[in-house]
Amino acid sequence: MPELDRNSTLRDVYANPLGRDILDRLLFTLNLPTASLKLVGGLRLRTLDTLATRVTGPGFVDALLGLLANEKASPAPSGGETAPAWWKEAVFYQVYPRSFQDSNGDGVGDLRGIINRLDYLRDLGVDCLWLSPIFDSPNEDMGYDVRDYRAIMAEMGTLEDADELIRGCHERGMRIILDLVVNHTSAEHEWFRRAIADPAGPYGEYYFLRSGRERPNNWTSFFSGPAWRYLPEIERWALRLFAPGQMDLNWENPAVRAEVSDIVQWWLARGIDGFRLDVINFISKQPGLPDGHPFVGKLMGFTGIEHYFYGPRLHEYLAELRANGFTRNAPPASTPRARLADGVLGEPLPAEPTGVMVGETPGIGVETGRLLTASDRGEMDLIFNFDVLENPGKARFDSYRYDLNYLKKFYIDYESRIGANDWIALFFDNHDNPRMLSKVAAGKEKDPAVRTAVGKLLATIQLTMRGTPFLFQGQELGAVDHAFTSIADMRDIEAINLFTELREGGASEVEAWAKVLAGSRDHARVPIRWAPEGGFTEGTPWLAGFDAAPGFSATEQLADPGSILNWHRALVALRRAHPEALVYGDVEFLQPNWRDYFGYVRGGEFLIELNLAGAERPRPHFRKRTELLLTSRIAPHASSDSGSATRSGTHPSSGSAMLSRSPSGTTPSGDSGARMAPWEASIRRIIR
Ligand code: TEU
Ligand code: CA
Numbered sequence: 210m211p212e213l214d215r216n217s218t219l220r221d222v223y224a225n226p227l228g229r230d231i232l233d234r235l236l237f238t239l240n241l242p243t244a245s246l247k248l249v250g251g252l253r254l255r256t257l258d259t260l261a262t263r264v265t266g267p268g269f270v271d272a273l274l275g276l277l278a279n280e281k282a283s284p285a286p287s288g289g290e291t292a293p294a295w296w297k298e299a300v301f302y303q304v305y306p307r308s309f310q311d312s313n314g315d316g317v318g319d320l321r322g323i324i325n326r327l328d329y330l331r332d333l334g335v336d337c338l339w340l341s342p343i344f345d346s347p348n349e350d351m352g353y354d355v356r357d358y359r360a361i362m363a364e365m366g367t368l369e370d371a372d373e374l375i376r377g378c379h380e381r382g383m384r385i386i387l388d389l390v391v392n393h394t395s396a397e398h399e400w401f402r403r404a405i406a407d408p409a410g411p412y413g414e415y416y417f418l419r420s421g422r423e424r425p426n427n428w429t430s431f432f433s434g435p436a437w438r439y440l441p442e443i444e445r446w447a448l449r450l451f452a453p454g455q456m457d458l459n460w461e462n463p464a465v466r467a468e469v470s471d472i473v474q475w476w477l478a479r480g481i482d483g484f485r486l487d488v489i490n491f492i493s494k495q496p497g498l499p500d501g502h503p504f505v506g507k508l509m510g511f512t513g514i515e516h517y518f519y520g521p522r523l524h525e526y527l528a529e530l531r532a533n534g535f536t537r538n539a540p541p542a543s544t545p546r547a548r549l550a551d552g553v554l555g556e557p558l559p560a561e562p563t564g565v566m567v568g569e570t571p572g573i574g575v576e577t578g579r580l581l582t583a584s585d586r587g588e589m590d591l592i593f594n595f596d597v598l599e600n601p602g603k604a605r606f607d608s609y610r611y612d613l614n615y616l617k618k619f620y621i622d623y624e625s626r627i628g629a630n631d632w633i634a635l636f637f638d639n640h641d642n643p644r645m646l647s648k649v650a651a652g653k654e655k656d657p658a659v660r661t662a663v664g665k666l667l668a669t670i671q672l673t674m675r676g677t678p679f680l681f682q683g684q685e686l687g688a689v690d691h692a693f694t695s696i697a698d699m700r701d702i703e704a705i706n707l708f709t710e711l712r713e714g715g716a717s718e719v720e721a722w723a724k725v726l727a728g729s730r731d732h733a734r735v736p737i738r739w740a741p742e743g744g745f746t747e748g749t750p751w752l753a754g755f756d757a758a759p760g761f762s763a764t765e766q767l768a769d770p771g772s773i774l775n776w777h778r779a780l781v782a783l784r785r786a787h788p789e790a791l792v793y794g795d796v797e798f799l800q801p802n803w804r805d806y807f808g809y810v811r812g813g814e815f816l817i818e819l820n821l822a823g824a825e826r827p828r829p830h831f832r833k834r835t836e837l838l839l840t841s842r843i844a845p846h847a848s849s850d851s852g853s854a855t856r857s858g859t860h861p862s863s864g865s866a867m868l869s870r871s872p873s874g875t876t877p878s879g880d881s882g883a884r885m886a887p888w889e890a891s892i893r894r895i896i897r
Contacts, residue, residue, distance in 0.1 A: 210281050213274055219257070220250035222273070227280040227519060230574030231273070238508055240602025265504040272502040272515060275495075279521045284579040287628030291793055296483075296565045296590060297632055298792050299336035299384070300672070300781050301679040305640045306340055306365055307351060308736040309682055311746035318736070318745070320366035320374050327377045329763070333685060333774070334781030336548075337384040339485050339567070341640055343371065344390075347397050349454040350432075350702055351640075351734075352388075353487060354395035358472045375480040375543065379557065382548040386565060387476060389484035391469045392491045393455040396447075400468075401456050408443045414462045417448035417498070427500045428513030433706035436513065448498070450491065450517070452702050460492040460526055466533075473534030473564065480542040483535065483565030486589070489527070490570040490581070493520025509572070510604065518572040527566075527581065527588040535564045548785075567634065568592040575626055583630040591634045591677060594623075598642055605642060606707070606728035610651035613666075613821035617807040620674055621798050635671045638681035643732040647690040653823060654689050657760055661687060662888035664773035665841040666819055669890035670807070672780040673817045675796045680777070683737055687761050687773040690732040691754040696725065700752050704729040738762045779839055783892070790814040800829050806885075816893040820885040828885045835893035842886040 213221055213228070222228035223246060236243055252260075258270040291297070310322030320343065330338065342352030345360040352362060361371055378385040394401060403412035419425040419437075425446055428436035437446040438453050448457040458465050473484065495516035506512030540560055547555035566589040568581060573592060582589045599605060600615045623633060637645035646663050647654055654660040664687035671678045682688075693699060696708045704725050711721035735754035736745035741762045743755065759765070766774035784791040794812020805822040806829065816835055820826050885891070 210283055213254075213277050215253070215255040215258070215270060215274070217254055218250060219246060219252050219254070222254070222277065223250070225277055225280060226283055226576030226580060228273075228277050230577050231276070233574055234572070235508065237596065237601045266502075269502060269504050272505060276515050276519070279519060279523075280577070280580070282524075282580060284576060284583055284628070285585055285630060287583065287585065287630035289629045291629045291632070292584060293793070294590070294632075295384070295561070296337070296567075297677055298785075298788050299677060300334060300784070301337045301339055301386075301677060302330060302333070302335040303339045303341065303639060303679060303681045305682055305734055306343055307751060308734050308745070310737065310739070311748065311750075314746060314748040315364065316746050316748040317364045317751045319364065320361070320370040324370070324374050324377050327374075327381055327383070331381040331383060333778055334785060335383060335680075337386060337482065338378060339386050339679070340388060342388045342390060347395055347454065349395070349452045351700075353390050354393070354452060354455045355390050356395045356397045357399070359475060372479060372542070379480065379543045379545040380554075382546045382554050384482035384545050385480075386483040386485055386567065387481055388487060389469075389473065389489075390487040391458060391472075392488045393449065393451060393457045396454040396456050398456075405440065405443055408445055411464065415459055415465050416456050417459055417494070418443070418445045419448075419498075420445055426498050426513060427503075427506075428498075428516075429501075429506065429511055431511060432703050433710040448494075450488075457494075458492070460494075461496075461522070466526065466529060470530060470534035473530070474538055477535070477537055477541060477564045478539045480544070481564065482545070482561070483563075483567065483590075485567045485569060487569050488571060489568045489589075490519060490523060490573055491517050492526055493517070493523040495520055514572065519577055524580070524586075524588060527568075528586075531563065531566060531587055531589070535566055537562060537564070566590050571595055575623055578633075579627060579631050582632065583628075584632075585630050591632060593634050593636060593639075593679075597637065598645075604728075606724045608723060608727035609648075611645065611648035613649060613807070613819075614804055616670070617801075617821065620670075620796075621801055624675060624796050624798075633676035634679055635674050635676040636679040636681070637667055637671060638684050638733060639679075640681070640733050641730045643690050643728060644684075644688055646684075646687060647732070650689075654687075655758075657758065659823065659888065660689065660758075660761070661771070661773055662841050662886075662890075665776045666821075666888050666890045668773065668777050668780060669817060669819060669841075669892070672777070672784055673791060673811060673815070673892065674809075675792075675794070675811070681733065683733075683735075685774050685777040686738065686763055686766055688735070688737075689756065691735045691756065693726060693729070693731065693754070696722065698753055699725070699729055699731045701730045701734070704731060740764045776839075776841065780892075783838070787812075787814065799831075803829065810895065814895055816895055818885065818889075818891050818893070820887060820889040823887040825887060826885050828883060831893075834896040836896055838892045838894050840889065840891040842889045842891065 223232055254270045304323060307318045309318040310326050311318050312321035312325060343361055343365045344355045345357040345362050346352045346354050347356060361368055375385055400412050400415045404416050408418055424435055424437045430436045430450060432452050436448060436450050438449050439446055449455050450457055460466060499516060501513030501516060505515050544557045544560050547558050549555045568589045570592045578592050578594050582592050597616060597619055600612055603609050645667055650659055650663045699705060708721050708725045711724060731752060734752055736750050738756060766772035790812025797810040799808035800806055805820060805826055807819040807821050810816050816831060
């Protein structure tokens with residue numbers, strides 16, 4: 210990797226993995242095509258500095274070069290076979306415990322509630338649960354502010370409940386991972402309390418404490434305001450990238466790193482199968498904590514992010530954490546039972562040598578993602594690449610219709626760039642984002658047929674594309690955004706702080722509310738609707754938000770063969786029955802340039818075709834004979850192919866999830882072949 214300097218060209222920058230991701234991010238944010246780089250590839254950075262300084266302000270190129278110096282490696286051009294792994298074959302399911310199932314009527318979901326729903330998750334076909342935080346926390350950020358890593362949040366239950374939940378998963382052949390939040394701790398954590406008591410003592414070095422009248426730098430928080438909190442009692446500033454009570458840990462301190470490895474080993478010994486690691490790419494801060502470049506801050510929305518989203522010792526810390534934390538040094542209390550053919554359960558499996566490491570990595574792109582997870586790197590196993598969640602030029606708090614043609618391009622590009630050592634996580638929803646179904650349908654989800662079709666379409670991509678699917682609770686039921694009516698209804702600190710910040714910045718109530726409503730994380734945190742009348746709690750839910758649309762509760766969906774839930778179950782079962790094609794099989798994309806048509810072949814055996822729009826479209830001719838296995842199109846006899854046919858007031862009969870063969874033994878006439886219904890998702894088996 211050649212050293213980059215002011216004489217380097219943009220083409221040289223693009224050859225650097227971090228440089229490519231940064232330039233791709235810049236183009237994404239400005240909604241410019243990658244091809245535009247070809248026009249300026251020969252431009253030298255010193256010329257760029259002169260030309261762009263009016264826009265970027267002084268020092269942009271130096272900031273870029275400083276950042277690029279952090280990465281000298283390149284992803285190995287990995288050829289050969291992809292090594293098998295349980296977490297490549299598994300379907301993960303993220304539980305947001307607070308909103309999943311309340312068992313004691315206090316309106317807050319808890320571990321007992323999850324235990325009571327394990328059969329539902331097993332029957333869905335889930336292989337591994339991921340629980341958002343359950344450790345003791347004051348809940349300033351809903352558990353992402355940990356007060357004690359070895360105790361369970363009182364409202365969620367006890368350590369014994371956690372042990373029972375882990376055993377309950379393993380007995381059903383499922384695994385379970387927890388959420389490891391170690392970029393920061395709560396200000397109420399023992400370590401921070403000791404740091405306050407004796408800032409010059411050992412615990413003062415656990416955090417970023419700085420003296421001085423002025424804030425140490427210009428970094429801003431993800432939850433509005435400056436990223437520094439002044440502590441008058443010790444006359445020091447403390448770094449907090451998130452809430453005022455979320456205090457960034459100083460990972461340069463080997464004592465901090467050893468504490469984290471101990472926490473991981475402690476939970477692995479209790480039987481968990483790994484962790485999702487919260488904002489784990491933020492843990493290495495640029496020494497000296499220099500000011501963020503104003504233009505970068507404006508572009509990325511957070512000043513200073515270039516100094517911590519991919520810091521100089523990130524790889525070193527992750528490799529050490531894998532070796533000292535995730536590589537078991539003791540046998541687990543239990544392991545999952547083997548899942549044999551047709552769901553029969555076998556003996557407990559031998560313990561895996563390492564717990565799985567799933568990184569949450571805001572701002573990480575394809576190339577840096579490969580450097581963090583390639584199997585030859587000895588760091589993490591998987592990361593979440595957030596570039597799927599918005600269209601180019603858009604951000605979470607923008608209100609717009611998500612165009613799935615961008616997602617098609619994203620996967621075609623991603624799959625073309627990764628090698629046998631790489632693997633990706635496939636997700637659309639989580640607890641930090643509005644529902645993808647609502648982004649795509651953009652209001653049309655009020656029509657139950659559209660809501661069902663789009664719910665099935667997203668599930669089909671997620672469960673048949675190459676990678677590990679991470680379902681988020683409620684997705685399998687077609688959960689949609691909630692029509693909150695006031696900021697008083699919301700509970701998320703990010704949304705509440707943003708509303709205040711916008712209003713203080715002069716935005717009208719209507720403008721501020723429109724932005725917050727578009728992107729609030731509370732949409733995803735509305736409690737699960739188990740039964741038509743609710744079923745989440747006997748008490749008052751901690752977060753109000755009830756979707757009364759008939760047909761979309763779990764009990765109704767379980768009873769309806771054409772439901773989104775049964776579609777998920779059929780797809781998970783198909784994927785489990787054919788791992789060689791649907792897990793490890795290669796992906797052959799068809800008609801990459803056909804707008805709204807997304808077609809691909811997996812492992813030469815399954816043809817998956819999706820109509821990415823709400824209008825009928827032609828289906829390209831396929832070179833081989835196929836048998837229709839699953840289709841979301843409304844049954845052919847329905848009044849119209851438009852997918853909008855619904856019997857008044859009831860859930861649409863959107864065809865059975867698994868079409869039975871018609872008497873003549875051929876595929877039902879529904880496989881018209883020539884045209885696709887709006888939002889249609891169809892899976893066909895290729896007949897040699
Ligand atoms: O999220 C970090 C993250 O990427 C998002 O929170 C995003 O940066 C933020 O919403 C601003 O756009 C993780 C957790 O998933 C989130 O729930 C926590 O609030 C956050 O870290 C701090 O722990
Ligand atoms: Ca409860």
